[in-house]
Amino acid sequence: MKKIIPFLFFFLSGIRIVNAQCNCTALPAPPASQAVTITPAMGVTGIQNAINSATGPKTIYLASGTYSVGTTYINVTKPGITIRSVTGNQNDVIIQGTGMLSLSGTYHGISILHRKCTIADLTIRDIDTHPIEINFWYQPGPIDSVLIHNVHIIDGGEQLIKMSYSGLTTQSGDNGIIECSTIEYSTSLPGSNYYTNGIDLHYAKNWIIRDNVIRNIKHGPSTTSDAGPAILFFKQGVNPLIERNKIINCDEGISLGNWGDSPNISCYGGTLRNNMILGHANSRCGLLAVLCPSANIINNTVYSPGGVAFTAQKYSIEVTGSLTANCLIQNNLCDEPWYNNSNLAPTPSLTTNNFSATTSYFTSTLSTSPNLLRLAPTAPAPSINAGTSTSLRVNDFECQSMSGNYDIGADEIVTSTDLEESGKLSGVNFYPNPFTNEISIKLDFDGEVEIEVTDVLGRIQLVKQISANNNSDYKISTEACYLNNGLYFITIKSGNRAFTEKMIKQ
Numbered sequence: 001m002k003k004i005i006p007f008l009f010f011f012l013s014g015i016r017i018v019n020a021q022c023n024c025t026a027l028p029a030p031p032a033s034q035a036v037t038i039t040p041a042m043g044v045t046g047i048q049n050a051i052n053s054a055t056g057p058k059t060i061y062l063a064s065g066t067y068s069v070g071t072t073y074i075n076v077t078k079p080g081i082t083i084r085s086v087t088g089n090q091n092d093v094i095i096q097g098t099g100m101l102s103l104s105g106t107y108h109g110i111s112i113l114h115r116k117c118t119i120a121d122l123t124i125r126d127i128d129t130h131p132i133e134i135n136f137w138y139q140p141g142p143i144d145s146v147l148i149h150n151v152h153i154i155d156g157g158e159q160l161i162k163m164s165y166s167g168l169t170t171q172s173g174d175n176g177i178i179e180c181s182t183i184e185y186s187t188s189l190p191g192s193n194y195y196t197n198g199i200d201l202h203y204a205k206n207w208i209i210r211d212n213v214i215r216n217i218k219h220g221p222s223t224t225s226d227a228g229p230a231i232l233f234f235k236q237g238v239n240p241l242i243e244r245n246k247i248i249n250c251d252e253g254i255s256l257g258n259w260g261d262s263p264n265i266s267c268y269g270g271t272l273r274n275n276m277i278l279g280h281a282n283s284r285c286g287l288l289a290v291l292c293p294s295a296n297i298i299n300n301t302v303y304s305p306g307g308v309a310f311t312a313q314k315y316s317i318e319v320t321g322s323l324t325a326n327c328l329i330q331n332n333l334c335d336e337p338w339y340n341n342s343n344l345a346p347t348p349s350l351t352t353n354n355f356s357a358t359t360s361y362f363t364s365t366l367s368t369s370p371n372l373l374r375l376a377p378t379a380p381a382p383s384i385n386a387g388t389s390t391s392l393r394v395n396d397f398e399c400q401s402m403s404g405n406y407d408i409g410a411d412e413i414v415t416s417t418d419l420e421e422s423g424k425l426s427g428v429n430f431y432p433n434p435f436t437n438e439i440s441i442k443l444d445f446d447g448e449v450e451i452e453v454t455d456v457l458g459r460i461q462l463v464k465q466i467s468a469n470n471n472s473d474y475k476i477s478t479e480a481c482y483l484n485n486g487l488y489f490i491t492i493k494s495g496n497r498a499f500t501e502k503m504i505k506q
Contacts, residue, residue, distance in 0.1 A: 024180035040065030097127035101157035134163040165202035184215035194219035202235035234258035237267035257290035266291035279304035315339035331387040333409030434504040
């Protein structure tokens with residue numbers, strides 16, 4: 001029986017070393033005494049009754065189907081509430097609204113009004129205003145430890161995930177996580193609307209935004225005013241970590257801070273690392289630090305189609321405001337220059353960046369490609385092994401551990417030399433490549449070895465145990481015959497070391 005593992009973003013050439021702790025794994029099940037199941041027939045009323053009756057932590061499992069919201073939506077008014085699908089498949093449960101900006105009031109999909117709330121494994125779509133709102137207005141204290149995991153959000157009249165500012169500086173949302181989710185518009189906002197973001201968080205301290213796909217955060221077709229950034233922290237945000245996100249076809253990428261907070265600090269600190277941003281022809285900027293001192297912008301990839309210079313105010317990285325001091329911009333791979341807006345910001349530390357990348361640097365620049373903005377093994381200099389090492393980065397976009405010299409950008413290609421320098425498994429050779437009905441493996445060491453074959457979706461096709469003898473050949477023949485034509489990843493594991501290589505069946 002084949003084992004299914006979570007989706008992994010694999011690179012299509014070179015060596016891949018996967019660090020499993022970065023993967024998007026399923027959330028653990030709660031104790032049975034803390035769980036209740038709601039069906040579509042019970043609807044939003046059933047969900048709300050389960051929340052209202054909670055006397056402690058409660059997981060509300062939603063059976064597969066559609067739950068309609070409109071002028072009545074889901075209010076999480078108790079602490080420790082989890083709302084998730086029974087199956088763990090985000091496509092099986094739909095929180096369905098009436099359409100973007102379709103009602104006369106402000107109506108949401110789920111409004112989080114208390115701490116330690118988890119939303120997981122479901123879809124929220126076609127919502128009048130905010131599909132998920134974290135709202136301080138009705139809660140006197142902080143709303144901390146919110147987790148949004150494996151959620152698909154599509155089409156909302158304003159910010160798709162919004163943490164609202166109540167006006168009380170004593171309130172904040174601390175230690176939240178948004179991960180492993182898809183946040184998007186099917187095309188853009190409608191009409192002349194442009195007031196939106198993918199994620200917009202006020203008074204957010206120590207949040208983590210990781211491993212998400214954010215797509216089409218764009219103004220409506222009847223205006224030229226830009227939508228807000230795909231990810232925005234402001235109103236005194238503190239130390240967000242934003243990593244390994246793929247941002248596609250948005251007006252702006254990621255912004256630490258907003259000029260609307262002037263003359264005050266808008267966001268303090270924070271790290272943007274290993275993000276891949278593919279803009280459209282009129283995208284304004286990829287990464288921004290605005291009124292944000294001590295920001296770290298390291299090992300990101302920013303690219304816009306065509307590789308030609310944008311008009312005024314179109315940049316890959318922008319720093320803005322005299323308060324934006326002590327910023328580090330390092331190892332970023334971009335196709336446009338960086339910009340000090342009006343020369344108001346102190347000059348950041350600029351180290352081993354490339355601001356002139358073209359399509360030749362990447363395996364693919366197609367937004368639909370699973371290999372979007374992966375660094376090509378033949379990328380021109382400076383790129384491969386041209387970066388500066390830093391303790392602020394422990395893995396790359398694909399959760400691959402750092403080995404040897406750093407590359408520029410979000411993706412890391414590990415060479416055989418890097419493996420030997422870092423103590424990774426070497427002395428392995430696969431052939432022929434492409435293969436038809438047989439794979440030969442040459443191992444130049446002794447020991448117990450596990451051979452694992454996975455497809456491009458990370459699904460294990462074969463696991464085989466062997467005892468290796470130095471300078472010996474091993475063959476996978478019968479099993480290889482049953483593989484469909486296509487791309488596979490062959491991993492050799494010995495002890496705590498591993499070696500992975502791409503192979504093609506034809």
